[in-house]
Amino acid sequence: MRGALIGCGFFAQNHLNAWRDMRAEGIELVAVCDIDPVKAKAAADTFGVPRHYTDPQTLFESEQLDFVDIATRMETHHDLVCLAVRHGVRTIVQKPFASDWQQCVSMVETARAARVPLAVHENFRFQAPMQAVREVLASGAIGAPTWGRFAFRTGFDVYKTQPYFHQDKKLAILDVGIHVLDLARVFLGEVRHLSCETQQRNPRNVGEDTATMLLRHTSGAVSLVECTYEARQIPDSFPQTLVTIEGETGSIKVHEDFRMVVTSGNEVSERSIGSPLLPWTQAPWHVAQESVLLTQRAIIAAWRAGREAETSGADNLNTYALVDAAYAAAESGRAVAPEVWR
Numbered sequence: 260m261r262g263a264l265i266g267c268g269f270f271a272q273n274h275l276n277a278w279r280d281m282r283a284e285g286i287e288l289v290a291v292c293d294i295d296p297v298k299a300k301a302a303a304d305t306f307g308v309p310r311h312y313t314d315p316q317t318l319f320e321s322e323q324l325d326f327v328d329i330a331t332r333m334e335t336h337h338d339l340v341c342l343a344v345r346h347g348v349r350t351i352v353q354k355p356f357a358s359d360w361q362q363c364v365s366m367v368e369t370a371r372a373a374r375v376p377l378a379v380h381e382n383f384r385f386q387a388p389m390q391a392v393r394e395v396l397a398s399g400a401i402g403a404p405t406w407g408r409f410a411f412r413t414g415f416d417v418y419k420t421q422p423y424f425h426q427d428k429k430l431a432i433l434d435v436g437i438h439v440l441d442l443a444r445v446f447l448g449e450v451r452h453l454s455c456e457t458q459q460r461n462p463r464n465v466g467e468d469t470a471t472m473l474l475r476h477t478s479g480a481v482s483l484v485e486c487t488y489e490a491r492q493i494p495d496s497f498p499q500t501l502v503t504i505e506g507e508t509g510s511i512k513v514h515e516d517f518r519m520v521v522t523s524g525n526e527v528s529e530r531s532i533g534s535p536l537l538p539w540t541q542a543p544w545h546v547a548q549e550s551v552l553l554t555q556r557a558i559i560a561a562w563r564a565g566r567e568a569e570t571s572g573a574d575n576l577n578t579y580a581l582v583d584a585a586y587a588a589a590e591s592g593r594a595v596a597p598e599v600w601r
């Protein structure tokens with residue numbers, strides 16, 4: 260499959276490495292594009308990509324593509340996704356899907372009308388530790404899950420590589436809470452309503468840098484979803500999500516040191532569920548970096564099998580609706596039911 264990457268900034272370096280790893284799986288990145296000519300050329304030179312562009316329109320007019328991977332920031336997603344769909348090119352787009360719900364719905368409906376597959380690069384559920392949790396749940400070892408706590412709490416200097424965080428009016432929930440809310444859906448199912456308290460603890464931030472959310476799932480399960488960029492703790496667990504899930508007959512706990520402890524009836528078992536280091540990944544980022552490769556593989560495998568990706572645009576609407584509900588709940592001081600598409 261011939262692909263192109265749009266947006267060659269900070270996080271796209273992981274996409275570039277992962278696409279390079281997938282050459283052996285029949286993937287060829289034939290072009291990259293960034294409005295910044297220096298970044299476009301650097302990406303092409305470093306990763307051996309034959310052509311680079313500074314204008315997405317020219318990219319689509321000049322290349323025969325099987326897919327495009329959009330790794331720009333959310334303000335550009337709607338226009339770029341619609342451009343890709345108009346050219347009939349299967350599209351992957353980074354999270355957050357867009358800046359608002361209407362744009363998210365518009366992309367899903369535009370892609371659906373054109374019968375062009377659309378996937379969101381929602382990678383936390385593909386992290387090796389989270390896949391291990393999914394396997395235990397699917398095995399039935401803890402019975403039906405009834406309670407959960409999903410916590411992304413860090414003081415790691417994320418501002419160094421993503422300085423725009425300081426200016427984001429919506430920060431913790433839209434940037435990283437979105438991943439943790441997605442995990443809550445994956446582990447405990449869809450959500451009936453949620454409440455939320457936000458805090459802005461770092462005076463340099465315009466938006467909330469801490470959120471504490473309480474969810475009632477449609478199954479009856481209850482969960483706590485937490486995210487903060489302002490926790491002071493040694494060791495720091497960045498970029499891990501710590502998980503506790505209690506079920507009818509047992510529980511799952513994922514600890515800071517990547518230890519997963521599973522209680523199943525009277526039996527307790529423990530195993531290490533960390534990600535391996537790849538030639539291009541470094542601690543502490545490696546779990547997040549490897550998940551980029553796992554996400555890209557999952558999306559391509561689904562498309563090759565003629566299926567929608569697990570993280571299709573339509574699926575991501577349910578995660579995005581939780582983000583919107585969290586902001587509305589924080590503002591109103593009341594529990595809010597998430598928007599449902601159709």
Ligand code: NAD
Nearest residue numbers: 266267268269270271293294295330331332333353354355
């Ligand atoms: P960045 O600002 O470093 O990179 C964005 C790049 O897009 C820049 O190089 C910019 O010049 C380019 N660009 C902007 N508009 C463009 C356009 N119209 N056409 C082509 N190129 C354009 O941002 P980043 O930190 O790499 O974040 C990018 C996205 O990745 C964000 O949506 C962010 O939330 C997401 N992200 C995801 C994860 C994850 O784990 N899934 C982690 C970090 C960032």
Ligand code: 89Y
Nearest residue numbers: 417421434435438498547
């Ligand atoms: O922006 C965030 C994300 O999506 O994953 C990790 C991150 O880069 C920093 O928390």
